[in-house]
Amino acid sequence: MSFDWERDFYAATDWDRGAYLGGEAMPDHLETFFERVGVPGSVADVGCGPALVPFELVPEYPETDFHCYDVAPSVVAANRERAAEADLDNLHFSVAGLPDLGVDRRFDLVYCMATLYFVADAERAVAELYELVAPGGTLVCNYPNRHTRAWVNEDTDDQRREAFELVGRGENLLSYERIRELLGRTPRSYWSAVGASDADYARRSSPAVYVTKPA
Numbered sequence: 001m002s003f004d005w006e007r008d009f010y011a012a013t014d015w016d017r018g019a020y021l022g023g024e025a026m027p028d029h030l031e032t033f034f035e036r037v038g039v040p041g042s043v044a045d046v047g048c049g050p051a052l053v054p055f056e057l058v059p060e061y062p063e064t065d066f067h068c069y070d071v072a073p074s075v076v077a078a079n080r081e082r083a084a085e086a087d088l089d090n091l092h093f094s095v096a097g098l099p100d101l102g103v104d105r106r107f108d109l110v111y112c113m114a115t116l117y118f119v120a121d122a123e124r125a126v127a128e129l130y131e132l133v134a135p136g137g138t139l140v141c142n143y144p145n146r147h148t149r150a151w152v153n154e155d156t157d158d159q160r161r162e163a164f165e166l167v168g169r170g171e172n173l174l175s176y177e178r179i180r181e182l183l184g185r186t187p188r189s190y191w192s193a194v195g196a197s198d199a200d201y202a203r204r205s206s207p208a209v210y211v212t213k214p215a
Ligand SMILES: C[S@@+](CC[C@H](N)C(=O)[O-])C[C@H]1O[C@@H](n2cnc3c(N)ncnc32)[C@H](O)[C@@H]1O
Pocket: 005, 006, 018, 019, 020, 021, 046, 047, 048, 049, 050, 051, 069, 070, 071, 072, 075, 096, 097, 098, 099, 112, 113, 114, 115, 118, 119
């Protein structure tokens, strides 16, 4: 049976409110990116999980609306409850899954970290994420590549290998070049843009890029 985030993770474990990739540094990185591209009026975080980054940034950016999506209903419900308890009116959560999110609006910044690993049609998912970007806006995402596949097959444990089975089989791998072909725009390194290219999580098996959409 394949890995199911709701059944095998959120309903089965005492999950923490962390960020899977980059951990506690990720809110600062996105803040640095805001300084670079301008503070967005609206942000979509797709595959938000426990939403560490939005929960950290929302109080700092009261004029920015954060809309967070995840395929797992229980993490969305827990996030909603926490946002309501803290009176965070500019933070919204909905259940939605890539590659067909069914979200009928656009955002100044679309952010998707550590999620494309789990989507069979990662190419269609990247196109869908870019579709969500408003003219003049930016997509930030990371993706699985051939180095991620090697890491899954050689360097990780059985539990993680199960969750990353699509990557391990090489079924949903992407590259800078493929993203450029799909979107018709040149991706740039997000890690470099936020000054994190030397961080251990910015290794070649965890590439993260940003792509701007013409105004
Ligand atoms: C490794 S966690 C990453 C969470 C968060 N983005 C971070 O960086 O910590 C992957 C998240 O993607 C969600 N997910 C998996 N498949 C998805 C899909 N097809 N569409 C949207 N979310 C998905 C999972 O439920 C999980 O919360």
